[in-house]
Amino acid sequence: MAKPPRNPASGILFVDKPQGITSHGVVSRARKSVGTRKIGHAGTLDPMATGLLVLGANNATRLLTYLVGLDKQYTATIRLGASSNTDDAEGELSEPADAAALAAISDDDIARAVSNLTGAISQRPSSVSAIKVDGKRAYALARAGEEVVLAERTVTVSVFEVLEIARDEYIDLKVRVDCSSGTYIRALARDLGEALSVGGHLTVLRRTRVGPFSVDDASALDSDLETQLVAPATVARELFETVALDAQQSEDLANGKRIALEPRASLPVAALAPDGRLQGLIEIVDGRARVLSNFPRDPQPVDPQEQAAAQGEPVSEEGTPNNG
Structure with a gap:
């Protein structure tokens, strides 16, 4: 049975890729740093190239589709x-x-x-x-x-x-x-x-x-990328028009209902839950919202001791897997 991710947090990573490493090598390093296998990219750079590489972790990989085509x-x-x-x-x-x-x-x-x-x-x-x-x-x-x-x-x-x-x-x-x-x-x-x-x-x-994202704001590959995740809502605000949902609208949209909303000029529209997180990307047709992509709430991080116990691994006194 595959181990669940140590860190299920979703976010976008803006990395300043150094010369001499492939983009897939950057993804591999990011997986280890962030603590999840689920990391994708929004377009590669050649090994000789440096600069801005955009990655998505966990549920935020759903945003990458909208980042690939940016200028x-x-x-x-x-x-x-x-x-x-x-x-x-x-x-x-x-x-x-x-x-x-x-x-x-x-x-x-x-x-x-x-x-x-x-x-x-x-x-x-x-x-x-x-x-x-x-x-x-x-x-x-x-x-x-x-x-x-x-x-x-x-x-x-x-x-x-x-x-x-x-x-x-x-x-x-x-x-x-x-x-x-x-x-x-x-x-x-x-x-x-x-x-x-x-x-x-x-x-x-x-x-x-x-697009609107500069390499000046990117993280070095050897930094602690786990702390550099940018919330999907923050990125969505840079890319799309937004609509703030109230509690009832958020619940209805989560249950698949086509809630009534004022039309917006652009497509898609970022629907923000009452707590500010990105709930989904929607289109508004005839005053009703249709979900294009859902962004489920992130699960709670996995406790290392519980994860090790579930895998039948010995656990040290500090509560971490003891792999010798």
Whole structure:
């Protein structure tokens, strides 16, 4: 019989992912720190990337669906002068571009190419993305030596700003990108290099914002994440219109009744129980609420001594499992 979670508290975690660890590695670390197996994420970052990773614990994983599609902001460094088979520095690089060709690229040339990659654009995702092809991840096929060419898709790059230009053996551009969900910054680097005929790839990537949530407010991975859980109601207030339920409305909604509520302009609406917790996400149709997703009240934390006794484990005098 599986052990119940030590910590059944629900919440959203905003983690500043360090370089060199996978997003799944962050999830694994968070499970241990928080004390529950039920942790999911709202979109991964590559191992080379740093920045904001949004996780959900226990019942708050139901909110992740609404976080995945939020717009994103990144800072990055794009290196012009060589392409990569993975569109980033972790791949196999091409021969460097001719020095004269690089020297001939003016700041104005870069600005024009960047402008052409701003707005609603058609983008071909990187061949090492997580997009599925015939049921398999594109990156798995590419690493197995298969040629992978993914279909182009429309994305929106609302801001593509060059912050700094450094010229040496290569041209390194420090940039800021605000974009829709599903935009590949690696692909922007590749396409910018192709537009300037010298090749390009990504060397640094940091996610600084997801929707209204900033990396400045995120927790370090090595901190006590159990104490960093943000209540689902707090997150919901940032994302949706809210309606405060009275005791009777809360009870009726919990029992599946379609309670009468004033219409709201947006969808969904966050229904808050009298104690302030997020009770559910609803839509209001013809003055009646319909539940889109319930958020049950969290159970009480598991007492370590009771949990160990239930599993038939010896218990120390301090009341914790004695595993030798």
